[in-house]
Amino acid sequence: xxxxxxxxxxxxxxxxxxxxxxxxxxxxxxxxxxxxxxxxxxxxxxxxxxxxxxxxxxxxxxxxxxxxxxxxxxxxxxxxxxxxxxxxxxxxxxxxxxxxxxxxxxxxxxxxxxxxxxxxxxxxxxxxxxxxxxxxxxxxxxxxxxxxxxxxxxxxxxxxxxxxxxxxxxxxxxxxxxxxxxxxxxxxxxxxxxxxxxxxxxxxxxxxxxxxxxxxxxxx
Amino acid sequence: xxxxxxxxxxxxxxxxxxxxxxxxxxxxxxxxxxxxxxxxxxxxxxxxxxxxxxxxxxxxxxxxxxxxxxxxxxxxxxxxxxxxxxxxxxxxxxxxxxxxxxxxxxxxxxxxxxxxxxxxxxxxxxxxxxxxxxxxxxxxxxxxxxxxxxxxxx
Numbered sequence: 614x615x616x617x618x619x620x621x622x623x624x625x626x627x628x629x630x631x632x633x634x635x636x637x638x639x640x641x642x643x644x645x646x647x648x649x650x651x652x653x654x655x656x657x658x659x660x661x662x663x664x665x666x667x668x669x670x671x672x673x674x675x676x677x678x679x680x681x682x683x684x685x686x687x688x689x690x691x692x693x694x695x696x697x698x699x700x701x702x703x704x705x706x707x708x709x710x711x712x713x714x715x716x717x718x719x720x721x722x723x724x725x726x727x728x729x730x731x732x733x734x735x736x737x738x739x740x741x742x743x744x745x746x747x748x749x750x751x752x753x754x755x756x757x758x759x760x761x762x763x764x765x766x767x768x769x770x771x772x773x774x775x776x777x778x779x780x781x782x783x784x785x786x787x788x789x790x791x792x793x794x795x796x797x798x799x800x801x802x803x804x805x806x807x808x809x810x811x812x813x814x815x816x817x818x819x820x821x822x823x824x825x826x827x828x829x830x831x832x833x
Numbered sequence: 834x835x836x837x838x839x840x841x842x843x844x845x846x847x848x849x850x851x852x853x854x855x856x857x858x859x860x861x862x863x864x865x866x867x868x869x870x871x872x873x874x875x876x877x878x879x880x881x882x883x884x885x886x887x888x889x890x891x892x893x894x895x896x897x898x899x900x901x902x903x904x905x906x907x908x909x910x911x912x913x914x915x916x917x918x919x920x921x922x923x924x925x926x927x928x929x930x931x932x933x934x935x936x937x938x939x940x941x942x943x944x945x946x947x948x949x950x951x952x953x954x955x956x957x958x959x960x961x962x963x964x965x966x967x968x969x970x971x972x973x974x975x976x977x978x979x980x981x982x983x984x985x986x987x
Contacts, residue, residue, distance in 0.1 A: 654961055654962040654963075655961050655962060655963040655964075656962045656963055656964045659963070659964050659970065660964075660971070663970060663971050663973065664971055664973065665971065665973045665974075666973065667973070668973075669973055669974060670973075670974070671974060700887075700890060701890055701893075701894070702890045702891050702893060702894025702895075702897075702943075703890075703893055703894045703897040706944070708942065709942045709943060709944040710894055710897070710898060710941065710942070710943045710944070711943070711944055711945070712891070712894060712943050712944070712945045713945040714945065714946075737947070739947065739950055741950065743965050743966065743967050745949070747949075747950065747951060747952055748963070748965055749961070749963045749965060750952040750954075750957070751950055751952055752963050752965075753958065753961050753963055754952055754953055754955065754956070757956060759955060759956070760953055760955075762953065763950070767970075767971065767972070767973055768967075768970060768972045768973075769974065770974045770975060772972075774967050775967050776967070777964070777965055777967060777970050778970075780950055790897075793893070793897060796889075796890075796893060797890070798886050798887075798890060800974075801974050
């Protein structure tokens, strides 16, 4: 094994040691949950997370960003960003084409550049209606951010009047060709903190360690 | 759970014979373009069809399915050619099998809803206060006309 200076890993054991705190770290969830917890009741969380610009904002447009100097002209032009809320009838889930639904884009923004990838991943949204007998409990649970299945979003453009919130569902990924996704209807982008929370959930839900997983893999 | 195959039908709508006529009518001119109605705009640079966003998405989704169907149809076409050239029992059987396969799929499956959400039942708090009155809840981005997404419920 080649010698490496300082604390650079020079064998698989030290490599694992250095990755341990990074690859499966789920402290981000605790930070979000503690914040939500301090806000009080669910209605208080609804006010904070449902406010204008809190989690969602108007779609971020490339030309606007260019004009404001927030992106350089030598950077990739974009049509869509990670976390954007979109509609398309060209996404598939287990062989069925999904119609008349909204989705959050799970793929990273840099993978949404035309020609860079063939496919993209979407997470479906499900609206919660005011007269759903479970609405209170559903909103209460989601706004605690303890679920590994769902993330809260406020009512979105195009939602009917009786929608009181939306759930981004992490149970099952919708697949779509990138070319098709770039023609989707764009409803909203995530705010900075909305994108941070979304990214934290996507990463942690896709990659988290079971209680005994480290022991089983290292000692069995 | 609901699996649907909504019929898609396009119809001809307004026809503007110049851009100026379209412009003079203003944004109101576009209000009739919905639910399958397509308008026509004739200009010096060519003729254009104007279609509402949701109809475009529905049409594009169907086009994507047609693309998928091509693979299945190719198998049937090859089986037909083989049966025409060599009408022996094996090839006729292959043709029958290929057609039967398509027959099992009279319509390509689409889905516009999933099972309703059910609570996960953690930290049940009887004293919790939740805003359920739509008039009380802030709607951060209201720019589009509402879609009756009750259709999403099964």
